[in-house]
Amino acid sequence: MAVTETERSAMRRALSIAANGPRGINPQVGAVILSPAGVVLAEGWHRGAGTPHAEVDALSKLTSDATRGATAIVTLEPCNHTGRTGPCAQALIDAGVTRVIYALDDPGAESSGGADRMRAAGIDVVSGVQSDRAHELVADWLVAHRLGRPHVTVKWAQSLDGRAAASDGTSQWITGPDARADVHRRRAEADAIVVGTGTVLADDPALTARDGDTLHPRQPTPVVIGSRPTPPDAAVHRHPHAPLFYDSHDLADVMADLGARGVQRVFVEGGPTLASAFIAAGFADTVLAYIAPVLLGGDRLALTDIGVGTIDDARRLQVQEWVPLGADLLAIAQPVVSPPEGS
Structure with a gap:
């Protein structure tokens, strides 16, 4: 299914609110949840190490009924590991989200793989939407991540x-x-x-x-x-x-x-x-x-x-x-x- 203009607009919004988060050991990430009709239900962003990731921050503002059949727009691939917080990929699966669109693949050896996990659960996953803007947002974090x-x-x-x-x-x-x-x-x-x-x-x-x-x-x-x-x-x-x-x-x-x-x-x-x-x-x-x-x-x-x-x-x-x-x-x-x- 092609990415709609409503979804592209939501990605632009997700990139904008991602910048609200601090620069640090974690990337700046934003998320927007859309209803099946394309209405914005909730927004979220990552507020720093140890706090809920952007997807979970957005989901926390909604009831379980509201998230069923929703679309999640995220600036970075939902993570697939448990650290100080749980895997966002599983949180989206549990929430009943049926479509996920993200901009950049997660470069982490441990945290990547969220897209495959969600696809295996039957979620429609689209990657690479507005990836250039997302890369610009977290370019410093990506370099530091690569260098260690x-x-x-x-x-x-x-x-x-x-x-x-x-x-x-x-x-x-x-x-x-x-x-x-x-x-x-x-x-x-x-x-x-x-x-x-x-x-x-x-x-x-x-x-x-x-x-x-x-x-x-x-x-x-x-x-x-x-x-x-x-x-x-x-x-x-x-x-x-x-x-x-x-x-x-x-x-x-x-x-x-x-x-x-x-x-x-x-x-x-x-x-x-x-x-x-x-x-x-x-x-x-x-x-x-x-x-x-x-x-x-x-x-x-x-x-x-x-x-x-x-x-x-x-x-x-x-x-x-x-x-x-x-x-x-x-x-x-x-x-x-x-x-x-x-x-």
Whole structure:
């Protein structure tokens, strides 16, 4: 049976209300329940880990008689596993729903399979409706799910000869105002902004995302990594979000904890030591190199040791885009993934 315009309209509504849910360790999902005549009976969305999923949230607003023969419109394939909540696929079966339309397949090894379960129970299941919009909604969650950790962007600014600072340590400002504005815009897109204690002690950064003197509506949570204490009057303590401090050099543990907190996108803005540590650990999914047309010389390199002892070990990148920013140039690059041996 073809998807009707009423059902497509309901999917657009489901995608809209899905955004009411929080970004976090679970995806944002919306659901709309339609009567056999195409009348909207109920809506629901997922409100965070441990709460009812969108389908169950919508079903909970209806009597069992109302759900018999209904159609469920969902932005993600109803799950097929029992965690802190039960399987949504079974909840729809038990509710007597006879048709389910969803946008995206569930990528989880344990949670997928809901569509097959519902079809086996005699439900008419249609997938892929407005999948592009649904993918855009949960793109960050999908990336974090695939990686098993937050997505990491490592950023630095450098002179044309690869220096991050002059010989006396001064670095403000290597790049111009257009480049700095671009950095703040990208900060606002992240869930967390990460620096080392060395940067906090040397520069006392606020770690906010700003448009001129105005704070962006969305602010990343500040994260400070390192064993040296942060002064109580440091600017980071005045951030809109309470900072997270990690007295650790184990980036895998830090990333695991951030992921458990629902962080999906990490923006690393520490100095050369921290940037190099993330790259050496294999935690640089995107590199942003802001290149200024100045020469500084000296030994204040933008990166330090990243574990490359010979040219054959070079960490090769593929530049996705070159972006002119006033007099500066931004290189947006990602690691080159080597094909499996023998492929």
